[in-house]
Amino acid sequence: xxxxxxxxxxxVDARVEEFRDxxxxxxxxxxSEDQFKPLRLMNGLYLQxxxxxxRVAIPYGTMDSRQMRMLAHIAxxxxxxxxxxxxxxxxxxxxxxxxxxxxxxxxLASVEMHAIQTSGNCIRNTTSDQFAGAAxxxxxxxxxxxxxxxxxxxxxxxxxxxxxxxxxxIVAAEEDRAAIKLHxxxxxxxxxxxxxxxxxxxxxGGMGRTPMVAPVIREFLPTQDFLSYLExxxxxxxxxxxxxxxxxxxxxxxxxxxxxxxxxxxVEEEWAHVKTLGLDPPPGEFERIAAQFAPxxxxxxxxxxxxxxxxxxxxxxxxNVKAHKQPGYAIVNISLKPVGGIPGxxxxxxxxxxxxxxxxxxxxxxxxxxxxxxxxxxxxKADLYTIWQKLVAADLASANLDLISDIIACPGLDYCSLAxxxxxxxxxxxxxxxxxxxxxxxxxxxxxxxxxxxxxxGHHHAGHIGILGVDRKxxxxxxxxxxxxxxxxxxxxxxxxxxxxxDGVVDAIERTVETxxxxxxxxxxFLDTYRRVGMDPFKEAIYx
Amino acid sequence: xxxxxRFRDDAAHEEPAVTLDAFLGQTNxxxxxxxxDEDARKLIPQLGQLALIEIAFPKFRDGRGYSAAxxxxxAGYTGELRxxxxxxxxxxxxxxRCGFDSFAPEADIDTAALERxxxxxxxxxxxxxxxxxxxxALRHG
Numbered sequence: 001x002x003x004x005x006x007x008x009x010x011x012v013d014a015r016v017e018e019f020r021d022x023x024x025x026x027x028x029x030x031x032s033e034d035q036f037k038p039l040r041l042m043n044g045l046y047l048q049x050x051x052x053x054x055r056v057a058i059p060y061g062t063m064d065s066r067q068m069r070m071l072a073h074i075a076x077x078x079x080x081x082x083x084x085x086x087x088x089x090x091x092x093x094x095x096x097x098x099x100x101x102x103x104x105x106x107x108l109a110s111v112e113m114h115a116i117q118t119s120g121n122c123i124r125n126t127t128s129d130q131f132a133g134a135a136x137x138x139x140x141x142x143x144x145x146x147x148x149x150x151x152x153x154x155x156x157x158x159x160x161x162x163x164x165x166x167x168x169x170i171v172a173a174e175e176d177r178a179a180i181k182l183h184x185x186x187x188x189x190x191x192x193x194x195x196x197x198x199x200x201x202x203x204x205g206g207m208g209r210t211p212m213v214a215p216v217i218r219e220f221l222p223t224q225d226f227l228s229y230l231e232x233x234x235x236x237x238x239x240x241x242x243x244x245x246x247x248x249x250x251x252x253x254x255x256x257x258x259x260x261x262x263x264x265x266x267v268e269e270e271w272a273h274v275k276t277l278g279l280d281p282p283p284g285e286f287e288r289i290a291a292q293f294a295p296x297x298x299x300x301x302x303x304x305x306x307x308x309x310x311x312x313x314x315x316x317x318x319x320n321v322k323a324h325k326q327p328g329y330a331i332v333n334i335s336l337k338p339v340g341g342i343p344g345x346x347x348x349x350x351x352x353x354x355x356x357x358x359x360x361x362x363x364x365x366x367x368x369x370x371x372x373x374x375x376x377x378x379x380x381k382a383d384l385y386t387i388w389q390k391l392v393a394a395d396l397a398s399a400n401l402d403l404i405s406d407i408i409a410c411p412g413l414d415y416c417s418l419a420x421x422x423x424x425x426x427x428x429x430x431x432x433x434x435x436x437x438x439x440x441x442x443x444x445x446x447x448x449x450x451x452x453x454x455x456x457x458g459h460h461h462a463g464h465i466g467i468l469g470v471d472r473k474x475x476x477x478x479x480x481x482x483x484x485x486x487x488x489x490x491x492x493x494x495x496x497x498x499x500x501x502x503d504g505v506v507d508a509i510e511r512t513v514e515t516x517x518x519x520x521x522x523x524x525x526f527l528d529t530y531r532r533v534g535m536d537p538f539k540e541a542i543y544x
Numbered sequence: 545x546x547x548x549x550r551f552r553d554d555a556a557h558e559e560p561a562v563t564l565d566a567f568l569g570q571t572n573x574x575x576x577x578x579x580x581d582e583d584a585r586k587l588i589p590q591l592g593q594l595a596l597i598e599i600a601f602p603k604f605r606d607g608r609g610y611s612a613a614x615x616x617x618x619a620g621y622t623g624e625l626r627x628x629x630x631x632x633x634x635x636x637x638x639x640x641r642c643g644f645d646s647f648a649p650e651a652d653i654d655t656a657a658l659e660r661x662x663x664x665x666x667x668x669x670x671x672x673x674x675x676x677x678x679x680x681a682l683r684h685g
Contacts, residue, residue: 005683007667007679007682007683010666010667011665011667011669011679014664014665014666018661018664018665021657021660025657030654031632038605039634121605121607151669151679151680152669152670155638155665155668156669156670157610157639157642157668157672158607158610158614158638158672159610160607160610160638161604161605161607161635161638163607238610239608239612243608277618277671279670281678281680281681281684282684284684285680285683288684
């Protein structure tokens with residue numbers, strides 16, 4: 001885990017004072033709401049339907065128990081006793097008072113946290129693999145690079161008024177658990193044929209109303225050129241990204257309009273210049289950061305087996321626990337998707353409990369996933385049963401990871417001022433319809449994602465099954481999409497046809513998955529079957 | 545117009561700024577104004593004759609001028625670099641980092657708030673055009 005030094009702390013403390021000053025000037029009427037808006041947005045403060053919403057950064061989704069408890073404290077003291085973990089590995093609070101925001105930032109700063117650039121047209125919180133440092137398939141831990149990015153992007157003087165928001169994701173495994181090809185910049189660490197570590201650089205992916213899978217802009221970027229190359233990528237975008245139309249302002253439109261090859265050429269040209277400026281930190285800075293992500297002191301020679309005699313535990317074990325690279329250890333996924341719950345929500349008591357588990361059994365580490373769940377990345381297999389029992393008691397033991405009820409959903413019209421339709425009730429109805437775990441497990445991996453408007457915060461384009469809520473002549477209407485993926489095999493879902501009302505879309509999903517059950521061959525996931533047979537059989541089942 | 549701010553010791557440049565097109569079409573102008581969509585690199589061959597470059601900020605959200613400023617400083621320009629237009633107190637620290645040393649804001653700047661804003665951050669994370677050492681350099685000094 002990265003620990004702030006005096007420099008990091010002084011910057012975050014100064015930010016608290018700066019925002020306190022800005023809020024005071026706003027409350028005194030010295031600056032207009034229009035002038036205040038980009039300032040508060042760069043601190044993650046949105047004005048929603050009912051109140052201010054504050055989004056707190058959890059850099060690359062990594063936290064310790066002290067930080068997790070602070071999130072619970074904020075929920076209790078300043079909000080309504082719960083928080084909402086987001087698809088960008090952050091947490092947001094829905095009922096914040098503007099005058100409390102500076103105090104919340106001060107509380108966060110006391111545990112090396114902040115809300116810097118969690119919104120606004122700037123470089124947002126970098127996201128990464130929730131299994132970083134634990135996954136057997138990674139070539140290295142991507143988080144030191146993500147921390148370098150955090151520091152480089154924090155208050156970047158040139159890139160704080162970009163044409164539009166800018167999201168970067170980084171992974172270091174072939175399996176893409178961070179949807180990198182659907183980001184403005186996606187970075188994949190790998191070893192080239194010469195055995196050198198570097199990045200494959202994807203630029204221009206994204207969702208929203210014009211979804212695109214990012215093309216490769218550079219096949220291999222040596223690690224020592226990391227930040228100067230990104231500086232060049234951003235500079236080309238800042239200068240030439242469209243500013244005439246908010247819906248065409250993301251970098252994906254620039255890359256698409258120029259063509260990936262021409263964008264890459266312009267970046268190379270800019271980089272040839274930027275590289276001479278000495279912007280890249282020395283290797284010693286990377287080493288300083290990387291040392292803080294050293295593996296925890298794992299015990300060796302411990303039992304690598306688990307007692308499966310409790311059948312409910314065995315189901316959870318098979319579904320929510322993943323292989324760890326260290327023998328005797330495992331990765332625990334805590335589902336925040338109980339049937340009837342709100343995807344990603346956790347009460348302050350639940351947040352505290354997860355912090356306790358991390359401290360007692362998990363080397364004090366927690367992760368937030370882009371699927372809105374929590375991970376304990378390093379737990380001893382011998383402790384799994386005890387952990388599970390405590391999760392059961394806290395209603396946190398849903399054994400549905402990656403199943404149809406492990407739904408990603410945006411806040412939708414229940415909270416969001418942009419939404420056209422509600423997302424949460426639809427997610428709840430789907431979870432209810434497929435409540436039986438046996439049925440869900442029979443359906444296998446099925447990533448279902450719901451957005452309440454075309455901005456696609458619920459990643460509907462990337463769902464094996466996606467749902468898009470729209471406003472149709474004043475009533476909420478839900479379009480169904482099939483065949484999307486946010487993983488290494490990234491693809492965009494296609495709309496099945498005319499939309500449905502709330503109950504209709506749940507029925508349509510049931511017909512879709514039943515069609516899959518009749519068509520699948522041995523070992524095929526829903527997505528595989530869809531890719532093999534195409535849209536027609538599903539369309540027929542839904543509308544026929 | 546608001547209060548002009550200048551962070552230079554030399555005397556203010558009096559010659560009115562000409563447009564980029566006018567500048568490129570004549571050889572003797574010493575002050576030029578760039579609109580936010582104009583390419584600062586076009587000035588590079590003739591930077592030596594310029595004493596003032598004014599960069600327009602039609603809206604504070606239009607951040608192209610930040611890149612233009614850095615490009616000019618990176619090319620060795622040492623004359624006055626002025627941000628003009630929708631320039632607000634909370635943007636000025638970023639502009640200073642990008643190399644602006646003169647401001648012609650549309651509306652008055654609260655100088656007390658500006659002073660606080662400019663002195664607030666003792667440390668910065670990146671190298672930019674203002675010569676400040678980033679924290680990675682301080683850590684490995």
